[in-house]
Amino acid sequence: MNYFGERGSSMPKVSKEFLLARREEIIDACAKLYATMDFKEITLKEIGSITSFNRTAIYNYFNNKEEIFLALMQREYECWSAELDEMVQEHESMTRDQLAQELAHSLERHERLLKLLSMNYFNMEENSRYENLVTFKKAYGESIRAVRHCLDKFCPEMKEKDKEEFLYVFFPFMYGIYPYAVVTEKQRKAMEGAGVDFVYHSIYELSYRCLKKLLVR
Structure with missing residues (x-):
């Protein structure tokens, strides 16, 4: 090989x-x-x-389509990280509310990443070669670094433990955004049939509400 x-x-x-x-x-x-x-x-x-x-x-x-999807997700993470780095370069300062808005908008622009995250991709990783998985994990790690960089620059008074808590809440939260923001007509009808009230919220709205709670206390 x-x-x-x-x-x-x-x-x-x-x-x-x-x-x-x-x-x-x-x-x-x-x-x-x-x-x-x-x-x-x-x-x-x-x-x-x-x-x-x-x-x-x-x-x-x-080797298989799982590796292709893993590479696609890697590219999405890389693009998102690059966008966050550019945001840090372009702004001297932000309030916490402004940062919440900017991060929410960034996720809104990367809907494909959120869609990929909503998949159960355990098998995707298991069926990919080790070297490909390591490369993907590096891109994932860079996205954490990029978000952490945002916190370091725009929330300098934030304690280290609060930054860690933010990352441990925000990144798992990202996995569930897409299914709540993008609902098919079949799903809507099923929820109506089950008597479940559904109020549509966009990717931005869901993300901003979470980010505001994490950042603006």
């Missing part, structure tokens, strides 16, 4: 940039399908059908 998982030595030598572009094309295809299909419906055949190469070539980069 060589760089990026290419099998065998008969594969012609190509540049690292070419390999990265191919890999990103597979992840892009998965993201496109995930916008209208669920995890169970998406197959390697479906992913391969909207790439510029055949399905068999996907195995040169990923």
Whole structure:
């Protein structure tokens, strides 16, 4: 197994940039399908059908669709972390309420990340190679660092134990945002049939309420 998982030595030598572009094309295809299909419906055949190469070539980069989804989630974490770092650079100061608003808006802009988090992705991690899982965990760790950086800069008076408590509450909270904010018509009807009152709240509203309680005390 060589760089990026290419099998065998008969594969012609190509540049690292070419390999990265191919890999990103597979992840892009998965993201496109995930916008209208669920995890169970998406197959390697479906992913391969909207790439510029055949399905068999996907195995040169990923062992299975779980690894592709893990790579997609990794990319989503990386994009979110980069956005938070940019926010820290662009603002000299913020009130805690302003920080709650900005973090809530950032989650609103990364709906795909929240959708991925709402999946039971235990099997996704279990079916991915160790090296891929380590790379993903690094991206996850960077997102924690980025949020912590926001707290360090905009809440300098916040005690260390309060920052730790914030992180331990906020990150698990993210796993449940999407199912509450995005409800299908079938789910709505089922809740009505069960006599469950449902009041729609957006990703921003749910996130802001939680963040405000954590930050503005």
